[in-house]
Amino acid sequence: MDLDEDISQDEKLRLAVQHFLLTCSDVLVPDKAPIKADIMQSVEKGGLVAWYRNFVTPESPLAPLDEALCAKLDVSNAEKVAAFDVKIKDAEENLGESEVRDAMIEKAAHFDSIGAQTESIEAHSAVVADGKAGAAVRIDCALAKIRMGLCFTDHELTAKSVEECQKIVDEGGDWERRNRLKVYEAVHLMSSREFKKAAELFLDSLATFTCLELIPYNTFVFYTVVASVVALDRVTLKKRVLHAPEILSVIEQIPALADFMNSLYKCDYARFFQSFPVIVGQLQCDPYLKAHVKYFEREMCVVAYTQFLASYRSVTIESMARSFGVSTGFLDGELSKFISAGRIHAKIDKVGGVVETNRPDAKNALYQDAIKRGDALLNRIQKLSRVINV
Secondary structure, rough: OOOOOOOOOOOOHHHHHHHHHHHOOOOOOOHHHHHHHHHOOOOHHHHHHHHHHHHHHOOOOOOOOOOOHHHHHHHHHHHHHHHHHHHHHHHHOOOOOHHHHHHHHHHHHHHHOOOOHHHHHHHHHHOOOOOOOOOOHHHHHHHHHHHHHHOOHHHHHHHHHHHHHHHHHHOOOOHHHHHHHHHHHHHHHHHHOOHHHHHHHHHOOHHOOOOOOOOHHHHHHHHHHHHHHHOOOHHHHHHHHOOOOOOOOHHHOOOOOHHHHHHHOOOHHHHHHHHHHHHHHHHHHHOOOOOHHHHHHHHHHHHHHHHOOOOOOOHHHHHHHHHOOOOOHHHHHHHHHHHHHOOOEEEEOOOEEEEOOOOHHHHHHHHHHHHHHHHHHHHHHHHHHHHHHH
């Protein structure tokens, strides 16, 4: 994958991830001192005073707020904003609409860079307020709002900005921005637990990924694999993920990801369960995925158990436990939970120590559904006929 190495991740997004790592347990992130130092150095160097104030609440690992640093950065920020205002006024008085808009874009980009959420949104909205900005400018402004929403976990702003951006793209956005929007939307959908839609968008963007300002490429591949294994069927997984060159080029750089994906496909369940905790640990350290860890664990267990049982009419719990590298007691508890919830079509013979599958007949299910719908239709027709006769 040939990516422009000069493009780096949006600093406020990078720092938001770093700050999230500080909130993780010491088991997952044992050495937090370098992370704190990196955040404070980056805030001072980049002048991210608004980001700093927003993130450093009394509960933040970075508390208390460094008031002296804030005062220093406030002075620098005020000077820059004043300079932008002078430039905009000069453009309005002496130059044309294009120069005015360029100056307004610079001011909006400044607010964006320091993490000033309200000011950034207002400034980007002002850039396109007259309705004369081109599609590229309007899309870039909407993408900036999406990044701001993702940075501050503002789901309403993110969803609204994704919808706004999609409308502009549909009206005539260029190819490169269309592809960038797919990744932005996929990250939003993934953070909202819509893994199937997210997986489709991630996979559509594999060969055209350029969103380094949003997430690093390795993170993009991690998200693609995670969303795909939990949402796609085995055939689609092989066709679109397992042998994708874009994924294979970096998957070995991501701890346990190759083992996790390949072992599931190859039905090596013991190896799958060995790599599973490593992947879960990475999810717990991700600001977009931590809220969905329990869901992911549950769904992946259902996928693995269902895939295993698909080959058998009946199998002993002991044999199945041995395949997964777990105890019979643990497996019995897991299967009982999923069977009672209707997630796995099987039953457990406790006396014989056997799991018996009872997969539903798809054709019979369709037949029964047709009969049920037909009965409902006949009942409605009879009621209607009685009304008409009266």
